[in-house]
Amino acid sequence: MAVLVAAGSVAFALTMSLFMLSLFLRRRRNERSAAREQSDKLLLSRELLDAIAGTEPCIMPAFDEAKPSVRLGAVSHLLQLLRGGDRARLLAVVERKGLFADALSRLHSRQAARRIDAMRLLEQFASPACIQGLTSALAGDHSGAVRLEAAGALARMGQLPPLADLVRMLELDRRPLTRLHQALFRSIAARDTDAIVALADDPQWRPLRAPLVDALGWIENYAKLETLAQYGVDTDAEVRAAALRAARKIGHPGAAKWVTALLDDPDERVRIQAAQTCGALRLGDARPALERLNDDPSWWVRMRARGALDLLGAGPAVRPA
Known part of the structure; x- marks a missing residue:
């Protein structure tokens, strides 16, 4: 009996030692991976800054070889630091490099969830290609829920189409209004004030009159x-x-x-x-x-x-x- 207890204790101690060793090795691996990824992002950032400065806009070996997540992370970090023309040039460079090609292609996925995930990624960058992709999804996606998601992304980017086009794309003549529709009207109230009043006064769109009038409070x-x-x-x-x-x-x-x-x-x-x-x-x-x-x-x-x-x-x- 004592032998069995001792053997069990040894087995338990070995198991725990192996478990702790595996945790240690996993942590070391994660730390090395994070350090390597940080180094890659730094190298990518240098290449991107050279590119927007006009040094070598097409020769970017580190950027070309990096994983998509690393490239996206580097660009996202730089976008937080850059303004004006530098920001626009950065987006132009990465568009030429096809950074958003995968997300744009996923806008045509058969699965609505994948299309929505792609929209949320494109919203973070708001480049001309991203805006165009979201606008096309708003205009042509067969799912009303996905079109509404595209409209929400464009609204947060300040890139919604004119009111009349928005109403047509969302098929608001035959779909029930939601709070998100109301938020969309409010987001463009200052820009499209006259269009809101014209649509509210149009007998054809009388069911929209109340939410359109409510949106006028956001014009200041x-x-x-x-x-x-x-x-x-x-x-x-x-x-x-x-x-x-x-x-x-x-x-x-x-x-x-x-x-x-x-x-x-x-x-x-x-x-x-x-x-x-x-x-x-x-x-x-x-x-x-x-x-x-x-x-x-x-x-x-x-x-x-x-x-x-x-x-x-x-x-x-x-x-x-």
Whole structure:
């Protein structure tokens, strides 16, 4: 029995020793690999900097032989350091070297997940070829979810196509709107303000009117308050509520007259938004109407009215000129 116990102890000790040795060797291997990769990235960075300086733009042996992950890592690191023309020249060099060729080819994969992964990689670099690839995917991919992913990537890069093209590519005439669609409208509101108003006024796109009006709050343009006032009397309660949200986001008390009038709106959703907007804009003239809402049949309206009155009491009220 004692022999068996001793043999078991020896076997356990040998097993643990081998396990610890394997961990040590693996760590050493990983450290050497990381050091080698860091050295490769440094060499690649030097070649790339020479290339954008015009020294030897085509002779880059280290870059050509490096693994794709190392090349991408080196370029990503340099892009964080470079600006303006140097950044553009770097992207032009690596495009000629086919750095994004694999990701661009994966945009045509049969698997939607692979196409989306490729989009996320291309988004990190935002070169002309990357933007063109994402725009083509937005226009032609057969999956609505993948097209929406492409639109999100382009929005984060500030490269969305014009509003009318975006609506057509996403087939918003027959697909339900999501929060991402709303975010896309907001991202181009400052750039395509007139197009947003034109589309919102087009009877053909009436189902999009509320989210389009909501996006007008992201233009930071006080001149559009008059436009919002027109939507404040729209026959659709969702549009009136969207106009209030936009006015609240713009944050100018010049909307006081029509915002205060909507405190008496027949729709509960509109009264809620109107109360919140009056409080956010510190509209002192709205106090009597807000106090009347303390008797509103809707608990939500009463709560928002009390919140607005608290805000008006916390600081000086703004009276429109």
